[in-house]
Amino acid sequence: MSEDKGMKDKAKGLKDKVVGDAKDKFGKATDDKGKQVEGKAQKAKGEVEDKTGDAKKKLSE
Numbered sequence: 001m002s003e004d005k006g007m008k009d010k011a012k013g014l015k016d017k018v019v020g021d022a023k024d025k026f027g028k029a030t031d032d033k034g035k036q037v038e039g040k041a042q043k044a045k046g047e048v049e050d051k052t053g054d055a056k057k058k059l060s061e
Helices: 007-030 033-060
Strands: none
Touching: 007 033
16 A cells, blocks of 8 residues: 555645634634634644544554
């Protein structure tokens, strides 16, 4: 199996968690509830991608 099994998902997950966190913090600082919700959703998406990457890696072992 490919060495990068799950690594792409983990990388996308990390990016989404970081960007989502930034959007959430920006939304809090500017009192923009929409941006906060968008950031929280993107962080959650990142968590799912990270877990998916872990599962793919585990299955490829």
